[in-house]
Amino acid sequence: MRVLIAPDRFGSTLGPTQAATAMAAGWAAGAPHDDVRILPLSDGGPGFLDVVQRALGGVTVATTVSDPVGREVPAAVLVVDEGHRRTAWVETSQATGLHLLAADERDPGSTSTWGVGQLVDTALAEGATRIVLGVGGGATNDAGAGMLAALGAGPSSVLARGGLALTDAPGDSLLGLPSVLDRLSGVELVLATDEETPLLGLSGTSAVEAPRKGASPDLAQRLEFALGHFTDVLARSLPSPPLDLLTGRPRRLDREPGAGAAGGLGFALLALGARPVGAVAEVLRVSGFSVAAAGSDLVVTGTGRLDWTALRGSVVSGVAEATMETARPVVCVAGECLVGRRESMTLGLAGCYAVADTPREVEAMVADPVATLEARTARVARTWSPAR
Template identity: 80%
Template sequence: MRVLLAPDTFGTTLAATQVAAAMAEGWAEGAPHDEVRQLPLSDGGPGFLDVIERAVGGTTVATTVSDPLGREVPAAVLLHDEGERRTAWVEAAQATGLHLLAADERDPRVTSTWGVGQLLATALAEGATRIVVGVGGGATNDAGAGMLAALGAGPATALARGGLALGDVPEDALADLAEVLDRFAGVELVLATDDTTPLLGLAGTSAVESPRKGAAPEHAQALEGALGRFTDLLVRALPRPPIDLLTGAPRRLDREPGAGAAGGLGLALLALGARCTGAVAEALHVTGFEVAAAGSDLVVTATDRLDWTSLRGSVVSGVAEAGTAAARPVVCVAGEVLVGRRETMTTGLAGCYAVADHPSEVEGMLADPVGTLRTRTARVARTWSPGR
């Protein structure tokens, strides 16, 4: 049997490439006669560059950027030339990732996207004519203000102090935004995200996402107000307000798909002219998933936690949908399975298997993620492989 392993990361524990390798070892143990291919995937968060580089090759440009609290961290931009077009792939989490902060450092009131601006500046300096930015897994809630400051739109003292400081940002804080827009003229900018969280409101990024980044409920309310003020300032600072091509009316950037992604980083990218696309769909396309699935008898995906959020806009749901379209059964191996059979079947999954079947087993899984994942995958292989 031909088996395609197409996993996501296991949270911050294992990168997608490590998950695929562990699963391949497990499958070889459970069904050594099967032909196994590894195709790790990403939702635009940590590990995005590794997945893309594995698929397209290219050249890695190493650099140093600021983390969410302004400390220097290593990062990279991946360049890939195709004819006269040079694409730069950027992983925002290298500068804004939650994994860069200790638990007691997580506070979206003060974290900044400055480092993402540095990554974009590197891509421009390398002559990129197309820049794809994956924005998952971030620790910030500053609507991309820090990124704009790093690109030269305004002073860091006003824009790079975190989301809460945007509540009293000066009226002229984005005085040089037009010059930044000129730098991106002729560049195709792509916002790669499956995050559909709105920018503002009761279901907005401050209300829903900031608590996961360390904000208390009262902090989330304050961040909501600060982002509202900055959004108004940003829209008024645009020299050429975006126009809806169908109605001819001005577009509300804060209501555009992707605006609330990564604590509003999507808003700033949209203001720079980015178009929004699904990060999982982009990864499936770049890695050639459709062809790989068509040449396989079974597709196996994986994630650390299969819950309600996994049922849409995730690697698991993307693989399930694409696998079903290719008329191939798709099963999932997850660290924990927190939804029922009926829910997983609606996504197109033919089966779900937990590494930790009981809460008491979670600690052991975290202590040995590779070993427990390998063991569980071997059991799945013996279940699904028909034998020689």
């Protein structure tokens, strides 16, 4: 049997390629007679650059950027020449990722996206005319103000101190924004994310995402106010606000789907003219997933946790939907399966198998994620491809 293994990362323990390699080893142990191929995937978060380079090749340009609290960390931009167009692929979590911070450092009121601006600067210095930014897995909640400051839109003393500092941002904080827009006028910006969160409101980034990054209810409310104020500052600073094609009125960028991605980083990118695309769909396209799935008898995907958030806009849901077009079965191996059989079948999965079902198994998985993932995948292989 021909098996395609196409997982996402498993939380912060295994990247997409590491997970795919472990699953392939497990499948080979359980069904050594099968032909196994790996195709790591990403939702735009950690591992995005590795997955894209595996698919497209290109040159990795090493650099150093600021992490969410201002420390220097290594990062990279992937540069790919496609005919007469040079595309730079950026993984924003290299500068903003939650995995860069210790538990006691997670404070979305003070973390900054300054490092993302440095990554964009690196891409521009390499002559990129198209920049694709994979947005996900961030620890910030500053509406992209830090990134704008790093690009020269305004003073770092106001914009790069985290979302909470935006409460007092004066109306002239973004006087340099027109110059930034001029600098980017010949560059196509692409916002690659599957998050549909708006910037503000009860379903906005401060209300929904900030608590997961360490915000208390009180801090989340204060961030909501701060980001609301910042949207007014930015709207007044745009030289030519984007217009709604139906009404002819200025668009409310804060209400756009994806504006709340990565703590509002999506909002700032939309203000710079970025075109939003689904990160998973983009990765599936560049990796040639449909062709690979059509040439397989079974597709095996994976993720750290299969819960209700994974039912839409995730690698698992993207793989399940794309595999339906090829009429091939798809199963999922997850660190934890927190949805029932009805939900997984609705998603298009023929089966969902958890690495850990009990607290003791969770501890074992955390202690040795590779061995436990291999062992579970081997059991799945014996179920789906028994020895003759």
